[in-house]
Amino acid sequence: MPISLELIGRVAAALGVAFLIALILTPVVRNLAVKVGAVDDPNKEADPGRRMHTDSVPRMGGLAIFLGFLLSTLIFLTPLNGQMSRVLLGSVVIVVLGIFDDIYDLSAKFKLLVQILAALIVTVGTDGLAIEALSNPNIFSPNPYWVLGWLSVPVTVVWIVGMTNAVNLIDGLDGLACGVSSISSLTLLVIALLMREPQVAILVAALAGGCLGFLPYNMNPAKVFMGDTGSTFLGYVLACISIQGLFKMYTLISFVVPFLLFGLPIFDTCFAFIRRIAHGQSPMHADRSHVHHRLIDMGFSQKQAVAVLYVITAILGLSAVVLTTSGAVKAMLLLFAFCAAGAVALNIFNANNHRKDQSGEEDKP
Numbered sequence: 001m002p003i004s005l006e007l008i009g010r011v012a013a014a015l016g017v018a019f020l021i022a023l024i025l026t027p028v029v030r031n032l033a034v035k036v037g038a039v040d041d042p043n044k045e046a047d048p049g050r051r052m053h054t055d056s057v058p059r060m061g062g063l064a065i066f067l068g069f070l071l072s073t074l075i076f077l078t079p080l081n082g083q084m085s086r087v088l089l090g091s092v093v094i095v096v097l098g099i100f101d102d103i104y105d106l107s108a109k110f111k112l113l114v115q116i117l118a119a120l121i122v123t124v125g126t127d128g129l130a131i132e133a134l135s136n137p138n139i140f141s142p143n144p145y146w147v148l149g150w151l152s153v154p155v156t157v158v159w160i161v162g163m164t165n166a167v168n169l170i171d172g173l174d175g176l177a178c179g180v181s182s183i184s185s186l187t188l189l190v191i192a193l194l195m196r197e198p199q200v201a202i203l204v205a206a207l208a209g210g211c212l213g214f215l216p217y218n219m220n221p222a223k224v225f226m227g228d229t230g231s232t233f234l235g236y237v238l239a240c241i242s243i244q245g246l247f248k249m250y251t252l253i254s255f256v257v258p259f260l261l262f263g264l265p266i267f268d269t270c271f272a273f274i275r276r277i278a279h280g281q282s283p284m285h286a287d288r289s290h291v292h293h294r295l296i297d298m299g300f301s302q303k304q305a306v307a308v309l310y311v312i313t314a315i316l317g318l319s320a321v322v323l324t325t326s327g328a329v330k331a332m333l334l335l336f337a338f339c340a341a342g343a344v345a346l347n348i349f350n351a352n353n354h355r356k357d358q359s360g361e362e363d364k365p
Helices: 005-036 062-076 082-104 108-123 149-169 176-194 198-218 227-247 253-261 263-278 291-297 302-326 328-363
Strands: 133-135 145-147
Touching (some): 005 062, 005 176, 005 198, 062 082, 062 227, 108 149, 149 227, 176 253, 176 302, 198 227, 227 253, 253 263
Antiparallel strands (some): 133 145
16 A cells, blocks of 8 residues: 555544543543552652652553554554454553553563563464564675574564563653653654555554653653553554564564664663673662663753653664665664764763862862
8 A cells, every 4th residue: 555645644643543542541540540559659669769759650651542542543443454453452461461560569470471471462373473584684694684484483572572671661761761652653653654554554653642642741740650551561562563564574674673763772671681680680670770860870850861862762763764765874874973963962961060060069168
């Protein structure tokens, strides 16, 4: 199905409907969260210093994102094929798990088992989603891509479960995970339209709309958190959409673009796991050394840190779009140019902070 005004209209409508539903339902879900006890109280945490807020805030707000996404998808993406039905069923499992976790704080092992089950729902079967091949990053190899064969199912499960938890791990500042997911969704929407993937475009438009409708309530100071209900749902759906829209292509795009789109959560998760293992801790051990924590420690405010990470996500997303449309060379040049500009900006920020510290010390009697 080529890009047409009809498709653009359906995509815009799917985004708009999801946006309005999430915007209207978020206050309702917030009140529900208070009634069922899904409240984030930093004073009751085992490590309260890791929390960036001081007051109790209702969580479970991701339910509003999910409902906006689900209703918009059912309206604009019918009849559903087998793969889309599996994605929606798996997302229901993830959301139900997130709701119980936001209320009762379930164990990490139990959550991991249910997440694996949700990943298997979309992968097992003749019409299941699977990463069947990966492009070979060795450009000098005579084999342009690797066919995974029987490894396709476990690799797909690892990707889905990994992304589900990666988005969850960056949900540490007001508006961060929701905003990053919004940018990634909109980038995926552009790529889906360019690659003539109408079903993927409508699905990701509904996801972006749900995120944007929730975001005004989640910006600093947040009135409600998305909780595991929202963060794991976003990671799960984004992982599934990337498989359907990107990994199935036997090109360089199938290897690089997903890692550009989700570069921030992937980097933060890998760095966190390496750091914890190096310190003799469990990879699932919570700490205060994520990228957003480090930005706060450098002197950024919450809003500034979130803005920096938004810009990084947008740069990676723009590089993914350029890679899709104009080739690897232009994408790499663009990415390097932005990295250089970012390094200069960071040095200027650090220099200004250093001067402020020095002037503050000189003013002291």
